[in-house]
Amino acid sequence: MMRVQKWLISLFLLALLIAPSALQAQVPALVYERYDVDIAVQPDGSFVVRETQRVRFDGEFSSGFAEIPTLYTEGIQLRSLTVDGVEYREGDPELPQQYGLTTWDDIALDWGYPPTTAGDRREFVIEYVVIGGLWVYDDFDALEWRAVPADRSGIPVEQSRVTVRLPAPLSEAEMLNTVFSPNAVTTTQPEPGLLQFEAAQPLPDGIAFHIQVAFPHGIVSAQPPEWQRRAEVAALEYEQSAFNAELTIHPDGTLAVVDRETITVQAGVLRTGARLLEWDYLDEISNIRVAEGELPLSEAPSPCENCYQVGVLSERPDPVAWYDATRGVIESRFGQQWIEWEVPPLVAGESTDFIIRYDVAGAIVPSDEGQTLTWQTGSGQSSNPAQRSRLTVNLPDGVDATQVTVAGATAISREGQRLVIAPPPEAVYSDSWTATLTLPPNATSAVMPRWGADFEAARRDVEAVAQARARQQLLFGGAGILIFLAGLVGAWLLWFRFGRDVEAPLHAEYISEPPSKLPPAVVSYLLEERVTNAGVLSAIFDLAELGLLNMTFGESEITLSQAGPEVIQEGRAIELPQASPVTVEHHHLVAYYNMMAKTLSERPIALSEWFAQHGSVLPRLYFQMGVEAGSYFEGHPDSVRHRWLVFGQLLVLAAGVLGCWSLFSFLGAMGWLALAPAFGVAAAGIALISISRWMPKRTALGVSEADKWRAFQRYLLDIKSYGALESAQKIIDDYFAYAVALGAEKIALQAAGQRGAVVPRWTTARRTWPCSQPSQRWPTQNREATATPPVIASGRGQPTISPPKLPTLQSTSDSLARSIQSSSNALSSLLSHAAGSRNTPFSVIVEGGGKAAKLTWKASTSTARVLGEAMEAGGGSGGGRSSYGSSSRRSGSFGGGFRSSSRSSSGGSSSRSSSGRRSGGGGRRGFG
Numbered sequence: 001m002m003r004v005q006k007w008l009i010s011l012f013l014l015a016l017l018i019a020p021s022a023l024q025a026q027v028p029a030l031v032y033e034r035y036d037v038d039i040a041v042q043p044d045g046s047f048v049v050r051e052t053q054r055v056r057f058d059g060e061f062s063s064g065f066a067e068i069p070t071l072y073t074e075g076i077q078l079r080s081l082t083v084d085g086v087e088y089r090e091g092d093p094e095l096p097q098q099y100g101l102t103t104w105d106d107i108a109l110d111w112g113y114p115p116t117t118a119g120d121r122r123e124f125v126i127e128y129v130v131i132g133g134l135w136v137y138d139d140f141d142a143l144e145w146r147a148v149p150a151d152r153s154g155i156p157v158e159q160s161r162v163t164v165r166l167p168a169p170l171s172e173a174e175m176l177n178t179v180f181s182p183n184a185v186t187t188t189q190p191e192p193g194l195l196q197f198e199a200a201q202p203l204p205d206g207i208a209f210h211i212q213v214a215f216p217h218g219i220v221s222a223q224p225p226e227w228q229r230r231a232e233v234a235a236l237e238y239e240q241s242a243f244n245a246e247l248t249i250h251p252d253g254t255l256a257v258v259d260r261e262t263i264t265v266q267a268g269v270l271r272t273g274a275r276l277l278e279w280d281y282l283d284e285i286s287n288i289r290v291a292e293g294e295l296p297l298s299e300a301p302s303p304c305e306n307c308y309q310v311g312v313l314s315e316r317p318d319p320v321a322w323y324d325a326t327r328g329v330i331e332s333r334f335g336q337q338w339i340e341w342e343v344p345p346l347v348a349g350e351s352t353d354f355i356i357r358y359d360v361a362g363a364i365v366p367s368d369e370g371q372t373l374t375w376q377t378g379s380g381q382s383s384n385p386a387q388r389s390r391l392t393v394n395l396p397d398g399v400d401a402t403q404v405t406v407a408g409a410t411a412i413s414r415e416g417q418r419l420v421i422a423p424p425p426e427a428v429y430s431d432s433w434t435a436t437l438t439l440p441p442n443a444t445s446a447v448m449p450r451w452g453a454d455f456e457a458a459r460r461d462v463e464a465v466a467q468a469r470a471r472q473q474l475l476f477g478g479a480g481i482l483i484f485l486a487g488l489v490g491a492w493l494l495w496f497r498f499g500r501d502v503e504a505p506l507h508a509e510y511i512s513e514p515p516s517k518l519p520p521a522v523v524s525y526l527l528e529e530r531v532t533n534a535g536v537l538s539a540i541f542d543l544a545e546l547g548l549l550n551m552t553f554g555e556s557e558i559t560l561s562q563a564g565p566e567v568i569q570e571g572r573a574i575e576l577p578q579a580s581p582v583t584v585e586h587h588h589l590v591a592y593y594n595m596m597a598k599t600l601s602e603r604p605i606a607l608s609e610w611f612a613q614h615g616s617v618l619p620r621l622y623f624q625m626g627v628e629a630g631s632y633f634e635g636h637p638d639s640v641r642h643r644w645l646v647f648g649q650l651l652v653l654a655a656g657v658l659g660c661w662s663l664f665s666f667l668g669a670m671g672w673l674a675l676a677p678a679f680g681v682a683a684a685g686i687a688l689i690s691i692s693r694w695m696p697k698r699t700a701l702g703v704s705e706a707d708k709w710r711a712f713q714r715y716l717l718d719i720k721s722y723g724a725l726e727s728a729q730k731i732i733d734d735y736f737a738y739a740v741a742l743g744a745e746k747i748a749l750q751a752a753g754q755r756g757a758v759v760p761r762w763t764t765a766r767r768t769w770p771c772s773q774p775s776q777r778w779p780t781q782n783r784e785a786t787a788t789p790p791v792i793a794s795g796r797g798q799p800t801i802s803p804p805k806l807p808t809l810q811s812t813s814d815s816l817a818r819s820i821q822s823s824s825n826a827l828s829s830l831l832s833h834a835a836g837s838r839n840t841p842f843s844v845i846v847e848g849g850g851k852a853a854k855l856t857w858k859a860s861t862s863t864a865r866v867l868g869e870a871m872e873a874g875g876g877s878g879g880g881r882s883s884y885g886s887s888s889r890r891s892g893s894f895g896g897g898f899r900s901s902s903r904s905s906s907g908g909s910s911s912r913s914s915s916g917r918r919s920g921g922g923g924r925r926g927f928g
Contacts, residue, residue, distance in 0.1 A: 029059040030927060032157040033121070037147035037209070040165040045222025046131045047143065048079070053124040055155075055927070057116040063093070063928045065110040066126055072920040074132025074225050076107050082125045083113050106923065132225040133920045140176075140214045141222065146921035148209035153926030157203040162211055166193040168219045178344075180210040208922060231347070231918060236268035238884055241351070241388065243379045248394040249439075253371075253446025255360040261379055261882055264351035272342050272885045273354055279316055279334040281374065281877040283362025283449045290341050291355040297341055308341035319454035323461035330458045334451065347918045354882075362449030363877045364439075371439040371446060377423070378432025379882040391421040391435055399443045409435035476666070480676025487651075487684020494644075495691045502703055510715035513735075515708035519586045520741035523709050525629045527742070529637045529696045538741035539592055540607070545737055546582045548574070548593055552604060559604035566597050588628050632702030644692035651685025709742070716744035719751050 034054040041047040051066075070076050081088045081099050088111055091098030099111035109126065116122065135142040147162040166175065169192035177195060179185040184200035197211055242262040247255050263270065277285055290297045290308040300307035316335030324331045339356060346352060365372045377391045391409070394417060395401060401414035406421055413420035423433040448456075518526070520542050524535030540560070544551040548564035568574050570590045573581040584590050599614045627636070634640075659678030666674035698706060716731070716739055731739060731748050739748040 030055055030057045030061065030155060032152070032155055033159065035148050035157045035160045035203075035209075036162070037160075038163045038165070039143065039145060039147065041134075041143060041167055041220060043167045043220055045134050045136070045141075045220040046129055047133060048127065048129050049145070049147075049921075051124075051126045051147075053126075053925075055122050055124065057120045057122065058118045060115050060117060061927045062115040063110065063112050064124060065108070065924075065926055065928075067924040068107040068109075068128065069920070069923050070106060072133065072227055072918060073130050074227070075130075077129045077131070078107060078109065079127040079129060080125070081109065081111060081127075083111070084123055130920065132222075132227075134220070134222050134225075135228055136222050136224040137217060139217050141217050141220060142212060142214040144210075144212040144919045146208045146210045146919055146923075148203065149922040149925055150206050150208035151922075151924045152205050153924065154205045155926070156205055157199075160199040160203055160209055162197040162209055164195045164197075164211070164213050166213075166215055166219060168215075169193040170215055170219070174216060176214040178212045180212065182207050182209065210919065210921075232269065234268040234348075236270055236885065237266040238270055239264045239266060240379050240882070243377070243389040243882075244392070245375075245377045245389070246392040246394070247373075247375065249364075249373070249396050249399075249444065251396045251444055253361075253364045253366075253444040255363055257358050257360055259356045259880075261354050262351060263346070263354060263884065265346045265348050267348050270346040270884050271344075272340065274338060274340045274883050274885075275356055276313065276881045277337045277339065277358070278376075278880055279336060281363065281449075281451060282334065282360055283451060284360070285337055286359050286361070288337075288339060288356070288358040290339060291357075292343050293353050293355070297343070303340070303342055305342055305344060308339055311338050311340075312336070313338045319457065320451045321454040321458045323458045323465060330455065330462065332451075332455070349918060360877075362451060364444060364446040364449075365452055366441070366444075366446050366448065368441060369438075370441050371443050373437045373439065373877070374434060375437070375877055376432050376434045378430070379880075389423060389433070393419040393421065393437065395419065395439070396444055399439060403440050403443075405438045407436040407438070409433060472666070476662075476674055476676050480678075480680040483677055483680025484683045487680060487687050490684065491687035491691050494688070495694060498695060498697060500697065502698075502700055508708075508711050510718075511708060511711040512715055513712070514738055515712060516705065517585075518705070518709070519589060519628075520737040521588060522586070522629050523738065524741040525637075526632055526698075526702065526706050527709060527713070529633075529694075530641075534741050534743055538737045539589060541737035541740050542589060543593055543596075545734075546584065546589075547576050547579050548582070548584075549596070549600075550604070558607040560596075560600060560607055560610060561602050561604040562597055562600040564593065564597070567594055586628060629702075632698055632705055634697045634699055637696035640696045641692050644688055644695045648685045648688030648690075648692060651688060652682050653685075655679070655682035655685060712738070713742040713744065716742055717747055719747060 032053060033056050034052070036052045038050040038052075039047055040050075068076055078101060083097075086097060088097050088099045090101050093100040093110050093112050096112070099109055102108040107128070113122065133143075133145070135144065143164065148157060148160055164175075171192060172189040172195070175189070175193075175195055177187060177197075179187070179197055182199055182201065182203055186198045186200055188196050188198070190196060195213060197209070199209060203209065240261060241264050242260075244260045246258040246260075248257075249255055259275075263273075277288075279285060288310050289299075292306075295306075298307045300309065303309065313336040314333070317333055320334050321330055321332040323329075341354075343352075363373055363375070375391065377389050379389075393404075395404065397417070399417060401411075401417060401419040404411075404414075404419055406419075409424050410422045411419060412422045419437075421435050423430075427433040520538035521535045524532055524538060528535070540549065541551070543549045548562075548568070550561040550563045552559045564574060564576060568584055568590055570587050571583060571585055573583050575581050584593070596610075596614075599610065629637075655678045658681060659675050662674040662678055716735075719731075731751075736745065736748065739745045
């Protein structure tokens with residue numbers, strides 16, 4: 001125990017011995033009692049710098065050094081170095097009264113002197129000439145110099161004075177000046193052309209004596225140096241290192257706002273600033289003031305240095321909110337206000353604070369639950385992340401910070417009536433953020449702001465419009481349904497009234513022979529109400545039966561050749577070589593034959609090939625069939641169909657027009673229900689288009705005739721059921737054209753083949769033997785099928801030639817059916833074109849519309865396809881934004897690195913931080 005006590009006592013005594021030595025070591029071993037600098041500007045633009053350093057030593061020192069940068073100069077020349085009045089010369093610094101000098105990027109000077117002892121004082125004077133160190137402009141020149149460097153090897157300065165002499169006797173008003181550091185400086189002018197800057201406090205190590213003096217251009221003959229030209233053209237680069245907002249809430253609910261933004265210039269020159277204030281969710285912004293640091297700027301009508309202008313970017317409408325029924329939203333527009341200011345240039349390395357103060361009314365919205373304030377904080381610039389910003393709220397009397405809830409942000413401090421809010425974590429990359437504060441209901445006497453009343457009125461409009469819209473939607477939707485149903489019912493009624501055939505009593509279940517002498521093609525037209533493949537082919541078979549065409553059935557093709565004269569006439573006998581005269585009593589057959597005779601010869605040609613080459617002659621035949629069937633219809637079927645088709649298409653087009661009008665007029669107010677009437681009209685048009693096929697109406701005679709021919713058709717289609725196979729040969733010989741017209745040719749051929757019938761006589765060269773009797777369509781007597789046809793008498797009743805044996809149908813019925821089907825297929829590809837389709841409203845519209853004019857469609861093309869192809873062929877409150885620039889808005893601005901003394905009329909220090917400011921001088925000083 002005794003050992004421990006002795007050890008502690010020894011340790012305590014040792015601490016007492018060491019403590020004074022440690023305290024003594026903290027006291028500087030030397031100090032600048034005075035560090036004075038005289039700068040004399042010469043008429044040629046150079047200036048002489050004379051540094052007088054009076055040093056008090058508290059220890060042994062025997063050397064000194066000085067490093068003077070040549071940056072922002074065109075060169076520095078050392079004039080002299082004196083120590084205690086003794087001038088040194090360049091040489092070996094180890095030798096007495098000599099100094100060493102090195103000139104690289106900087107001027108490096110070192111020297112020796114007799115060792116000092118505690119209490120010694122020495123005076124060192126360094127004098128040098130700076131060439132090309134002034135900023136030169138059109139209207140002003142400026143001297144900016146770090147007369148006393150910040151790096152003094154830890155040595156403080158007790159007193160310091162900087163004197164600037166100009167080569168002309170200028171008044172103080174003509175010598176604009178700024179002191180960047182230290183903060184407390186007294187500026188005087190003992191005589192014209194002379195300024196003195198006296199530091200009011202000691203300069204600790206790390207603080208420079210940095211001054212700037214500007215004077216009218218022309219006092220010296222200097223030209224802008226190259227380094228200045230490079231600096232002036234550098235692009236402006238700056239950092240918004242902080243943005244903080246402070247709100248003071250008054251008892252009446254108005255706000256006093258202070259926005260503080262810290263700007264650091266990294267390259268180029270910053271001269272102007274601007275801020276856009278949004279009036280969103282505010283009633284008024286007033287009493288705007290701008291300051292740089294603690295120096296207020298003056299409002300002026302036009303751009304000038306150290307002043308600002310305020311204007312309106314977009315007017316504030318009245319009301320600021322209204323309901324847009326077309327778009328179905330509440331529109332709002334509050335307006336914007338801009339502030340622009342101009343300050344003496346900030347250069348690279350310099351930073352400052354821009355402060356904007358203004359008053360706000362109408363930002364607080366009262367309610368029974370509480371009073372709400374939503375505020376946006378941030379500069380609106382992506383280079384200033386929101387995480388660097390803070391919002392401070394000073395609450396009104398009687399409201400404690402703990403009574404306020406914060407949403408959308410984080411309250412980091414609640415002290416009394418002061419609330420500090422930080423942005424939320426998710427705003428780390430945002431340029432602004434929003435906080436919503438809810439105060440107690442009686443926190444202020446604020447009333448509903450005007451913009452809130454406007455929104456409330458707009459909301460009432462929304463409700464009224466919603467009710468009206470519901471009624472309109474019901475009306476339009478109901479109208480669409482009614483039009484749709486009316487269209488369907490109306491189409492049925494139109495067909496019932498204008499297209500339905502009158503009922504007639506059934507004449508018979510079946511008829512075994514043609515009920516009248518109607519040509520086969522007209523029979524097909526009568527039953528189908530249109531031209532069909534079967535109808536066209538039956539006309540050709542009819543001509544063949546009359547002996548005017550030679551027809552031969554191949555394995556899969558029918559061939560034709562001309563057998564009659566070049567031209568025939570209706571109702572006149574036609575003389576045929578080696579055959580009886582025939583008479584053609586139907587105009588369509590006469591026209592058909594005469595057209596075919598122009599293109600046929602005695603050389604056989606395949607029927608499908610003839611259709612391909614001469615299909616253009618068919619339209620007239622088709623129309624003539626309808627004319628001959630006219631007595632059986634109340635109107636030409638093609639014309640009737642086309643008329644109702646056009647009516648339907650016109651309705652569809654009218655629906656399109658109605659739809660476009662509804663789309664632009666009512667879509668925003670009623671949605672897609674606005675198109676309901678148009679869809680109803682379109683449905684009615686489509687219904688008409690659909691029934692147009694069945695609108696041709698037969699007369700009473702036509703109904704009766706069609707009923708008889710359907711009975712004959714039933715007989716042919718179900719010939720086996722009627723036990724009439726023995727009549728198959730007669731059908732093949734005499735009624736085959738009707739079988740083709742009625743679609744029963746295959747059944748007839750099969751039935752005849754099963755009975756052993758032979759091929760039709762009109763498919764062979766029967767016309768090579770003469771007949772004594774005129775040709776008739778139907779023989780007066782039936783005959784049984786035989787292996788050979790009966791002997792045909794000559795003109796005098798004597799047989800002259802025995803015809804060759806005809807093949808049976810048992811082996812050829814299939815090939816005959818294939819031949820007919822092949823010809824029918826060839827004909828079907830021509831029917832639409834050959835029918836001579838007419839122009840409809842669809843094609844007319846398309847032909848008038850740009851690229852779509854080249855598109856054409858058949859009348860039967862679907863509406864959807866037409867439209868598709870035509871379209872393809874046709875081819876929170878608060879916030880704002882800050883910005884800064886390098887161009888002065890004034891004419892004749894000198895710009896550059898000049899700093900006007902109007903920043904501090906008494907020659908005081910600038911509010912700007914200039915540790916990295918572009919300036920000559922400075923460097924390092926020290927002793928060893």
